[in-house]
Amino acid sequence: MATSLLILTDFFQASNRALNYATNLAGPLGARLVLLHVRRDSVLDAEMFTGQLSNLSKEAMDLAMNSLAEGLTVPVVAEVGHGRVAFAVADAVSRHQPALIVLGRPDYSGTPDELVQTTSLDILRTSPYPMLVVPHSIVDIALPKRILMAVDGEAFTLGEYAGSIRHILTSLQCELTVLHVAPETGGHQTVADALSSVLQTGLAVDLQPVYTRTVLNASPADGILAAATPDAYDMVVLVARPRSFLGKLFHHSVTAQVLLHSPLPVLVVPAK
Structure with a gap:
């Protein structure tokens, strides 16, 4: 490809x-x-x-x-x-x-x-x-192997971007962890929903097994940043819905906050 x-x-x-x-x-x-x-x-x-x-x-x-x-x-x-x-x-x-x-x-x-x-x-x-x-602070430019993918649990599609993102993940033979940030236990969306939303896109077809992780935090951005530490992961993947980057309060969106503060490289993929 x-x-x-x-x-x-x-x-x-x-x-x-x-x-x-x-x-x-x-x-x-x-x-x-x-x-x-x-x-x-x-x-x-x-x-x-x-x-x-x-x-x-x-x-x-x-x-x-x-x-x-x-x-x-x-x-x-x-x-x-x-x-x-x-x-x-x-x-x-x-x-x-x-x-x-x-x-x-x-x-x-x-x-x-x-x-x-x-x-x-x-x-x-x-x-x-x-x-x-x-x-700017990145020092280690080694190939990313441990990928933390943060999703909200709602179904999504990547449209024409799916093929290129799957090619990147499989070419790097990444270890993929799906992250779900929940405000409290027993919420409407669960990590199982988050995993299902990723699997149905086909992104993880050649990356089995796929791991999951749940972080409890009232702020999704803070939860992602707390999990995305250099000792545990090499890259963060965000699936950004149009509402997250087209609204008037874009600087307060999860996407913007993680982009501005993550110590790891952040791959943002717009959902369709």
């Missing part, structure tokens, strides 16, 4: 970590990399005034892109987009049909969540697509 990974780079530490992580993933997936840098020159850009943008000249940018591409050990295509990142990403996705968008998460520890305007959240709201967000 030929595929590609679309990597966003701004030449800062977070995106370089994400590029290293994606390069390591590309091998077992048989994937090439599409390296995308977006010249974010719009005054409406959410991060224009945060100091998180590179202001390289065209010559310096071309040199940096070529340097990145030449240092990679997998096939790579380098591109430069312009304007708002979410729109440039949507254009690249339409042309390359990648399995994932991969990007780094900078250090937002000194900024209140309500003031954080991240590229990942903007992309999810503008053009939802499977996305892997790699935190």
Whole structure:
């Protein structure tokens, strides 16, 4: 199954970590990399005034892109987009049909969540697509083997994304644990419902056995973050329903909270 990974780079530490992580993933997936840098020159850009943008000249940018591409050990295509990142990403996705968008998460520890305007959240709201967000603090870029998949217990389908996500999980031969966060014991949805919702998608066909875990917490996001520790897992998978990233309170959604605070890479897959 030929595929590609679309990597966003701004030449800062977070995106370089994400590029290293994606390069390591590309091998077992048989994937090439599409390296995308977006010249974010719009005054409406959410991060224009945060100091998180590179202001390289065209010559310096071309040199940096070529340097990145030449240092990679997998096939790579380098591109430069312009304007708002979410729109440039949507254009690249339409042309390359990648399995994932991969990007780094900078250090937002000194900024209140309500003031954080991240590229990942903007992309999810503008053009939802499977996305892997790699935190800036990640040190170990070894292939992820222990996957924690958080679902709410309601049935879901991944539509056209199911094949690529199944390919990723099976190629990595992951150990999959389905997590259900419950406010209290005896709730309406159970971990058995959560497991059933995952199994019926076919994602775990070649990953038997699949483990389950229940965490009691009134806040689903806090429950996921409490379980997603580096000593126990290598990656978190979130199945994000449209209501979780299209609402006005997106920054308060489970998806947003986990993306902003997880110490592990987070793979977000929009449900259909």
